[in-house]
Amino acid sequence: MNNWIAKNLVYHPIQYFRGQYVMGYLPGAVRDQFRSPEEICAIRDMKIRELVNHAYEQIPFYGKRFDEAGILPKDILGFRDLIKIPVLSKLDILNNSDELMNPNCRHKLYLRKTS
Secondary structure (H helix, E strand, O other): OOHHHHHHHHHHHHHHHOOOOHHHHHHHHHHHOOOOHHHHHHHHHHHHHHHHHHHHHHOHHHHHHHHHHOOOHHHOOOHHHHHHOOOOOHHHHHHOOOOOOOOOOOOOOOOOOOO
C-alpha cells in the first residue's frame, strides 16, 4: 500500500475516530528535536512532576500508595527521584483496577489485554 494512503486515509482517520489525536503531537516532536539535552531534561522533569501530582491527586490507588510510603508529590522533583515511588506490580493492577482509574475521567476508555 502506498505510504501516503496508509498514513492519511487509514491510520490518521482511525486514530481520530478513536479520540486518539496522534497528529496533535507532531509539531511538538518536530520542535523538540532541536532542543539542547539540558532543555529536554528540564522538560522531562517538569512533566514527571505534573504526572506525579496528577496521580497523587486524581488516582485513588496512587494517593493511598504514596501516603503508605510516606511520599508527597513535592518529594519527586524529576527523573532521579522516581526510584522513591513504590513499584506497581501485576497483582496491584489485578486487585485494584477500579482504584487505578480516575473517577473524574470523561474520555472513552479502552480495555487492552496482553499475555
